[in-house]
Amino acid sequence: MAASNKITRKLAMTAVAWLVALVIAFPALWLILTSFKSETEAISRVPHLFFTPTLTNYAAVQQQASYLHFAANSVIVSVGSTLFALLFAIPSAYTMAFAPTKSTRSTLLWMLSTKMMPPVGALVPVYLIFRDLSLLDTRTGLLLVDALANLPILIWMLYTFFKEVPREVLEAGRMDGAGPLRELWNLLLPLSLPGIVSTSLLAIILAWNEAFWSLTLTAAKAAPLTAFIASFSSPEGLFYAKLSAASTMAIAPILILGWLSQKQLVRGLTFGAVK
Amino acid sequence: MRLRRLLLGLALLAPLHAQTTLTIATVNNGDMIVMQRLSKQFEQLHPDIHLDWIILEEKILREKTTTDAAMHGGQYDVVTIGPLEAPIWGRRGWLLSLEDKLSPAYDVNDLIQPVRDGASANGHLYALPFYAESSLTYYRKDLFAAAGLSMPAQPTYADIEHFAARLNDPAHDVYGICLRGKPGWGENMAYLTTVANTFGGRWFDPAWTPQLDSPQWHDAVTLYARLLQKYGPPGSSSNGFNENLTLFENGRCAMWIDATVAAGSLYNAAQSKVAATVGFAPAPIAVTPRGAQWLWFWALAIPSSSKHSAAALQFIQWATSKEYVQFVAHENGWAAIPPGTRESTYKLPEYLATAPFAQLTYRSIMAADPLHPTLQPVPYSGIQFVVIPSFPTIGNQVGQIIAAALVGNMTVDEALTKAQAATTRVLARTGKPQ
Amino acid sequence: MSRQRASRWLNTPAIVALFLWSIIPLVMTVWFTFRRYNLMEPDRVGFDGLANYRYLLSDPTLFQAVFNTVVLVGAVLAITIGLGTLLAILFDQEFFGRGIARVLVLAPFFIMPTVSALLWKNMMMHPDNGFLAFVFRSIGLKPIDWFAVAPLTSIIIIVSWQWLPFAFLTLLTAVQSLDSERKEAARMDGAGPIAMFRYIIWPHLGRAIAATTMIESIFLLGIFAEIYVTTSGGPGFASTNLSFLIYRYALMEYDIGGASVAALVAVVLANLLALFLMRSFARNLDT
Numbered sequence: 001m002a003a004s005n006k007i008t009r010k011l012a013m014t015a016v017a018w019l020v021a022l023v024i025a026f027p028a029l030w031l032i033l034t035s036f037k038s039e040t041e042a043i044s045r046v047p048h049l050f051f052t053p054t055l056t057n058y059a060a061v062q063q064q065a066s067y068l069h070f071a072a073n074s075v076i077v078s079v080g081s082t083l084f085a086l087l088f089a090i091p092s093a094y095t096m097a098f099a100p101t102k103s104t105r106s107t108l109l110w111m112l113s114t115k116m117m118p119p120v121g122a123l124v125p126v127y128l129i130f131r132d133l134s135l136l137d138t139r140t141g142l143l144l145v146d147a148l149a150n151l152p153i154l155i156w157m158l159y160t161f162f163k164e165v166p167r168e169v170l171e172a173g174r175m176d177g178a179g180p181l182r183e184l185w186n187l188l189l190p191l192s193l194p195g196i197v198s199t200s201l202l203a204i205i206l207a208w209n210e211a212f213w214s215l216t217l218t219a220a221k222a223a224p225l226t227a228f229i230a231s232f233s234s235p236e237g238l239f240y241a242k243l244s245a246a247s248t249m250a251i252a253p254i255l256i257l258g259w260l261s262q263k264q265l266v267r268g269l270t271f272g273a274v275k
Numbered sequence: 276m277r278l279r280r281l282l283l284g285l286a287l288l289a290p291l292h293a294q295t296t297l298t299i300a301t302v303n304n305g306d307m308i309v310m311q312r313l314s315k316q317f318e319q320l321h322p323d324i325h326l327d328w329i330i331l332e333e334k335i336l337r338e339k340t341t342t343d344a345a346m347h348g349g350q351y352d353v354v355t356i357g358p359l360e361a362p363i364w365g366r367r368g369w370l371l372s373l374e375d376k377l378s379p380a381y382d383v384n385d386l387i388q389p390v391r392d393g394a395s396a397n398g399h400l401y402a403l404p405f406y407a408e409s410s411l412t413y414y415r416k417d418l419f420a421a422a423g424l425s426m427p428a429q430p431t432y433a434d435i436e437h438f439a440a441r442l443n444d445p446a447h448d449v450y451g452i453c454l455r456g457k458p459g460w461g462e463n464m465a466y467l468t469t470v471a472n473t474f475g476g477r478w479f480d481p482a483w484t485p486q487l488d489s490p491q492w493h494d495a496v497t498l499y500a501r502l503l504q505k506y507g508p509p510g511s512s513s514n515g516f517n518e519n520l521t522l523f524e525n526g527r528c529a530m531w532i533d534a535t536v537a538a539g540s541l542y543n544a545a546q547s548k549v550a551a552t553v554g555f556a557p558a559p560i561a562v563t564p565r566g567a568q569w570l571w572f573w574a575l576a577i578p579s580s581s582k583h584s585a586a587a588l589q590f591i592q593w594a595t596s597k598e599y600v601q602f603v604a605h606e607n608g609w610a611a612i613p614p615g616t617r618e619s620t621y622k623l624p625e626y627l628a629t630a631p632f633a634q635l636t637y638r639s640i641m642a643a644d645p646l647h648p649t650l651q652p653v654p655y656s657g658i659q660f661v662v663i664p665s666f667p668t669i670g671n672q673v674g675q676i677i678a679a680a681l682v683g684n685m686t687v688d689e690a691l692t693k694a695q696a697a698t699t700r701v702l703a704r705t706g707k708p709q
Numbered sequence: 710m711s712r713q714r715a716s717r718w719l720n721t722p723a724i725v726a727l728f729l730w731s732i733i734p735l736v737m738t739v740w741f742t743f744r745r746y747n748l749m750e751p752d753r754v755g756f757d758g759l760a761n762y763r764y765l766l767s768d769p770t771l772f773q774a775v776f777n778t779v780v781l782v783g784a785v786l787a788i789t790i791g792l793g794t795l796l797a798i799l800f801d802q803e804f805f806g807r808g809i810a811r812v813l814v815l816a817p818f819f820i821m822p823t824v825s826a827l828l829w830k831n832m833m834m835h836p837d838n839g840f841l842a843f844v845f846r847s848i849g850l851k852p853i854d855w856f857a858v859a860p861l862t863s864i865i866i867i868v869s870w871q872w873l874p875f876a877f878l879t880l881l882t883a884v885q886s887l888d889s890e891r892k893e894a895a896r897m898d899g900a901g902p903i904a905m906f907r908y909i910i911w912p913h914l915g916r917a918i919a920a921t922t923m924i925e926s927i928f929l930l931g932i933f934a935e936i937y938v939t940t941s942g943g944p945g946f947a948s949t950n951l952s953f954l955i956y957r958y959a960l961m962e963y964d965i966g967g968a969s970v971a972a973l974v975a976v977v978l979a980n981l982l983a984l985f986l987m988r989s990f991a992r993n994l995d996t
Binding site: 018022025030044046087089099107111112113115116120123126127128129205215216226227229244 | 719722726727733735737738741804806814818819822837838873874878930931952965982983
């Protein structure tokens with residue numbers, strides 16, 4: 001009796017939860033579905049659920065705008081900015097986690113506060129500086145900006161991971177006379193590698209999806225996928241299916257990465273407050 | 276140290292070219308996309324030049340190219356601009372002057388005069404016109420015939436409203452009239468200004484006082500809003516040229532007043548469902564024919580901050596040459612050639628034979644007089660815009676306000692009062708143009 | 710040399726980088742607020758006193774933008790945290806295929822803003838061939854022209870859709886960390902679902918909600934791409950937020966002086982929010 005109640009409850013939950021999940025994911029699913037339709041089907045006022053799938057849209061997008069170029073930019077900028085930011089974030093988090101001082105807490109809070117300014121507030125100065133340094137429409141320039149934007153999050157996340165490393169291991173290393181850099185490189189990094197990897201995944205996702213700087217600081221050479229998609233916002237002729245194909249290609253890598261890094265997302269973006 | 280190596284490594288990831296790379300910024304209209312596709316021929320003719328295309332929506336394109344030109348950013352080697360930018364940027368030294376750098380084979384005197392004038396300032400030519408346009412009334416001959424209506428040789432707005440009312444049939448997915456509603460000085464305001472012109476209105480009086488609260492503007496905007504609210508498709512306030520083109524091609528509009536360049540696409544059966552039944556008539560008039568049809572062109576120019584101006588010069592001559600016109604005709608048919616820039620184009624018998632809209636386009640362009648755009652005297656030039664540096668600002672703000680009136684957020688009078696205030700404000704800030 | 714001092718220099722690069730990143734733009738912005746500088750007229754540059762302030766602060770769109778920003782942030786917070794809590798409780802239950810359902814719910818967060826915006830604009834909210842229009846027509850209602858009639862609401866819907874997964878995931882993590890023994894004990898004491906929620910789950914979620922609120926606010930203040938790609942701040946200025954207003958001043962009207970004043974307003978607003986949130990968050994900080 002209790003058992004069958006439990007099963008009923010589970011089935012009811014399944015139905016409700018799946019309904020909710022499908023409703024929420026519906027727009028994304030619809031997007032992917034549309035990418036396989038013909039343009040007339042895509043623009044039709046009565047949505048088609050069943051149709052003959054075609055790959056012509058994917059081919060057409062690739063032909064028109066050299067998708068690979070934009071995708072390469074996205075990869076280079078997101079991975080590059082993450083690696084570059086790690087160079088700053090790892091030493092910083094290490095110091096604050098293992099050699100805390102009275103000012104560590106306020107330093108951390110200050111670092112967090114640098115993230116609070118909406119990026120558009122820095123638009124004009126950054127644009128002018130980039131122009132003078134010939135960094136406009138360069139991957140290096142966009143990479144720098146993304147690195148700086150993500151730095152606070154990286155530092156905080158690594159800080160929380162480092163604090164979880166058992167002190168005994170590091171104590172032992174200290175007894176052996178290891179200096180701080182050695183301690184960092186030989187002991188800490190291997191121990192906290194999973195944390196570093198998941199932090200990096202989060203940073204890559206944030207940089208990949210970053211839409212403000214990539215729209216304002218790039219034109220063609222360094223434009224990533226976000227800008228590529230924006231160019232479809234008022235296009236010529238029939239376009240829904242092609243737009244869907246381009247969009248699906250743009251979001252696919254991150255959907256996969258995101259699926260792999262769910263836990264880290266929470267920890268990272270809440271600055272470790274929720275684990 | 277590691278940092279520099281890292282940055283260097285990243286920089287080397289950029290593709291290596293032993294050639295010059297030209298960055299070309301252009302608008303995402305059909306003719307430009309054709310140009311991009313056919314530019315492979317240019318790359319074959321000039322193996323040392325590689326073309327990098329940036330194809331953007333008009334609004335975004337303008338932002339990028341204007342900021343780059345003003346800040347001498349050097350991001351682009353070729354920019355696509357219109358008659359608002361060309362004279363202003365030319366006078367400011369943001370563009371290379373071209374008339375003394377063209378090859379004789381280019382035949383610069385073949386350029387249609389009003390268009391050439393629009394691309395020049397102080398006697399210097401600053402941009403080579405790629406295509407030019409005026410405005411036309413497109414209509415569905417089949418729907419007209421079925422309703423027993425006929426389009427007069429020169430329709431008036433009273434005619435248009437009458438036709439729209441008769442042909443509006445939302446139950447069958449056909450709307451009486453499609454017009455631009457998307458906010459922007461080059462979007463809804465371009466069309467609306469011609470309506471204001473033909474009702475006898477103007478943007479500014481000779482003392483540069485804005486005239487948006489005048490009865491002529493009131494009549495124009497009221498008619499515009501009424502047409503779209505009663506007989507227009509849903510979502511009008513976000514429909515620009517491309518969206519309306521798609522609608523008309525799919526048979527959803529009985530009439531559409533917009534750029535002459537749409538004719539090529541509408542007439543192309545591969546793209547347009549209504550190719551066999553589309554009809555063409557001049558843009559409608561009301562009180563006066565002055566300023567009823569607009570004049571616009573897209574021209575290719577070279578920013579003075581470009582580092583590859585020699586190669587850029589070769590490209591823009593190629594893209595605006597007589598040979599290019601023939602090339603497009605050969606590849607895509609005569610109806611698809613970039614129109615409105617060369618006298619020679621309108622003497623080609625094959626073109627005139629296959630494109631029934633050619634003569635009307637030519638006549639509309641020749642009738643457009645940017646130096647005398649309105650019934651009453653004005654201190655500015657430009658038909659569907661005002662050639663002053665602050666016009667984009669003014670036009671964009673007013674465009675947004677009009678869009679709000681269109682969707683019913685405010686009445687036409689409220690909108691025009693707000694528009695008047697906004698225009699006065701901007702002009703007070705930037706100072707009256709000399 | 711003490712270990713602490715030796716290792717403190719490791720923190721310097723990050724501090725210097727962030728310091729420059731936050732100070733230089735701010736100083737330049739303040740500098741520009743006192744200058745007349747329009748990109749279209751680079752020769753007419755000079756000291757302008759308070760003219761920019763007077764111009765900006767008499768601009769009706771500034772106040773509308775601030776108002777829209779506050780509404781946008783508040784509404785998205787309310788929707789995402791409210792729905793997120795419900796979802797978290799739902800997904801805390803056992804059911805079949807929970808892992809996959811979870812992936813589905815998370816999907817919107819990973820979709821880049823420009824894709825989300827265009828997806829909603831063209832395929833969901835388009836009054837003619839959008840999916841919502843189809844749904845409305847099927848139940849006999851006239852489709853809504855979302856971006857014309859309810860532009861700010863439309864943006865709110867799009868942004869809430871994007872951020873719901875984040876709130877959901879954070880709150881779910883918190884709910885799942887709730888000690889199951891306490892839940893069992895409460896259940897044994899006869900607590901029904903509502904009492905459970907009120908006395909056990911809700912207090913526990915406090916910290917998670919605080920963290921979520923704070924993080925979301927940071928990002929929501931800077932919403933830009935969605936507006937840029939759909940409404941361009943209109944119709945009128947109904948969907949213009951501070952970010953878009955600054956962008957409009959800087960890169961559409963080329964008015965650097967004006968844009969800088971608006972940027973200062975944004976900085977002040979962000980700092981107020983930061984101050985408020987940091988005080989509550991700092992309490993929860995200690996790990």
